[in-house]
Amino acid sequence: MIEVKDLTFSYGKGLRGKDKQALRGLNFTVGDGEIFGFLGPNGSGKSTTQKILTGILKGHGGMVSVFGKDLRSVHTREFYQKIGVLFEFPYLYANLSALDNLHYFSSFYPKEQLRDAEELLDELEFKKDFRRKPVSSYSKGMRQRVSMARALISSPKLLFLDEPTNDLDIETLMILEDYLERYYVEDVEKEKIDDMLYTGMMAGVGDQYTYYMTADSLNRYMDDSNGRFGGIGIEVSLTRDGETVIGRVNEGGPAERAGILSGDIIIGVDGEDMRGRTREDIVIRTRGDIGKPVKVKVYRESDNSTPEFEMVREEIVVRSVESRMLEDGMGYILITGFKEKYL
Numbered sequence: 001m002i003e004v005k006d007l008t009f010s011y012g013k014g015l016r017g018k019d020k021q022a023l024r025g026l027n028f029t030v031g032d033g034e035i036f037g038f039l040g041p042n043g044s045g046k047s048t049t050q051k052i053l054t055g056i057l058k059g060h061g062g063m064v065s066v067f068g069k070d071l072r073s074v075h076t077r078e079f080y081q082k083i084g085v086l087f088e089f090p091y092l093y094a095n096l097s098a099l100d101n102l103h104y105f106s107s108f109y110p111k112e113q114l115r116d117a118e119e120l121l122d123e124l125e126f127k128k129d130f131r132r133k134p135v136s137s138y139s140k141g142m143r144q145r146v147s148m149a150r151a152l153i154s155s156p157k158l159l160f161l162d163e164p165t166n167d168l169d170i171e172t173l174m175i176l177e178d179y180l181e182r183y184y185v186e187d188v189e190k191e192k193i194d195d196m197l198y199t200g201m202m203a204g205v206g207d208q209y210t211y212y213m214t215a216d217s218l219n220r221y222m223d224d225s226n227g228r229f230g231g232i233g234i235e236v237s238l239t240r241d242g243e244t245v246i247g248r249v250n251e252g253g254p255a256e257r258a259g260i261l262s263g264d265i266i267i268g269v270d271g272e273d274m275r276g277r278t279r280e281d282i283v284i285r286t287r288g289d290i291g292k293p294v295k296v297k298v299y300r301e302s303d304n305s306t307p308e309f310e311m312v313r314e315e316i317v318v319r320s321v322e323s324r325m326l327e328d329g330m331g332y333i334l335i336t337g338f339k340e341k342y343l
Contacts, residue, residue, distance in 0.1 A: 001067065001158060002030035002053065008061035009048055022048045023060075027273050039199060039278050044238075047088060050160050054085055066158070081109055084156030088163040090143035094136040098126065098146045101135065102153055109154045120149045230290040231316040232258075236266065238279045246298070254311040260298065267306065268297030290315050 007026040023045045030036040038046040051057040053066060064071035067082065092101050102117040121131060124145045135143060144164075151159060198212040233253020234246050244266045249256045267275050269285040286294060290313055297308040322334045 001032050001034075002028075002036075003065040004028050004049075004062070005064075006062035007049070007052070007064060009045075009052060009057065009059070023052075023276075025267075025273070025275055026062075038276070039281075040238075040276060044276060047162055050085075050162050054083065054160055055079075081113070081154065082157045084151035084154055084159045086147055086151040086159075086161045086164055090140070090147040092135045092143060092146055092150075095134055097132045097134055098138075098149070099131050101146060102149060105150050106153055113155045115153050115155055117149070117153060120153055121145075124149055229287055229316055230292075230313045231287040232260075232294065232296070232311050232313060233316050234260065234286065236279060236282060244274065244277070244279055244282045250316065253316065254314055255296075255309070258309040258311045259307070260296065260309055261300070263302075264298035264300055266296060267299050268295075268308070270295050288313050 005027055007023050008021070009023040011020040011022055026045070026049065028036070038044075038049065040046055048057065052060050052064065053071070055071075060071075066074050067079070093104070096104070098121065099117055102120075106114050106117070118131075126142065126145050126149070130138065130142065135146065138146070148164070151161070195212070195214045199214075232255045233250030234255045235248040235250075236244050237247050239245050246255075246260060246262055246264045246266065249260055249262050266282055266286075267273070269282065272285070274282050274285065286296060288294065293310060293312050295308055295310045297306060299306050324332050326332050
């Protein structure tokens, strides 16, 4: 249904003359009946990618195919009648009611593919006494429900949801979850839906230190807090551009011996493209069983190169407290983290 290869996009030069590269070499595919999600902090290119796929943004590089056709030629009336879009912000006519908005939007689609507006609002549990009141009197959560109804009313073959959980209360999240369980083409696991919803909510905060932990990620965190795990001896963080940069290379570890440097940007692990992935995802891929090999590909800005390094994972002991004596009898203590056994 969607195929993307080496997608690039730039917003041009910023105030400081630096090229604002929003997407660089993005690759993914989405099959029929598949739920596919983007995770990442603010500025990592999630909304930009969706705007390209829906035809809002022009001028991308690479190959993008939707419904088996090249994106540059697919944006026709027929194409827009096949898709539904929930934008990050609920763009509705404030002087019209929920029903008026839905009826107006429905006028752009063939009657045979339309759903009944009242029935759809019933499914989304939108209050009946507000359906004929102007949108200007709605809360943010109510507006988001109407926007969801607008995206679904044309029975789209392809549905784009940009930050669908923004401004939704717990009750509405449960409705959205129930909707997926009832109408998705295959059986879905409730735990996976919950993880997707809450991971997306936390990612929308835009803070690399605020995130939702699944059961697996919590177990990995507990291993990390013990200060020992199998890995290559690096610490990574996300930049504002959504890139995973190596901030610290452990002295004497596999990464340092291989030649990885602080400031390198991880773009691949074991042949898989890691650009646009979350920090946690990359940590998972670089860690593993002691003695097993791993290949890490990086982008090095200093010489514009993309070297790849092959290493063998070792037991990494994270020393969260380091110290040394300076001149004049002054002591220096560096605390890099709070571990169960080291501080």
